Amino acid sequence: MDFDEWYEKYKPIKNHLARGENRDYFETYDLELGYVLGIADTQPKRVWTYVDGDGGTYVVDGYHLVNRIYYYITEVPYEGEYVEVIVSQDEVQA
Secondary structure (H helix, E strand, O other): EEHHHHHHHHHHHOOOOOOOOOOOOOOHHHHHHHHHHHHHOOOOHEEEEEEEEOOEEEEEEEEOOOOOOEEEEEEEOOOOOOOEEEEEOOOOOO
16 A cells, blocks of 8 residues: 555544644654554554654554654554555665
8 A cells, every 4th residue: 555545545634733734743752742642542543653664664553662753643543454554665776
């Protein structure tokens, strides 16, 4: 699944805590992190982590600390399956 398909299927919510900004992701600190953790405690299948991984950046289901860049909270929760969305891939040079 690519990012556009993921976005359409799971519907990230707008960040109501980002004053003056129109964005759909949540930062990894302060009030925004507190909000994400609150959702993770009560509705964990609505939380996603944007991470820097081997070979690129990804959106993965759940709350993660390692290599996190920021978080998404979606209207539609993921099911039991593992979901990983490739946002960008590093080009391999020979």
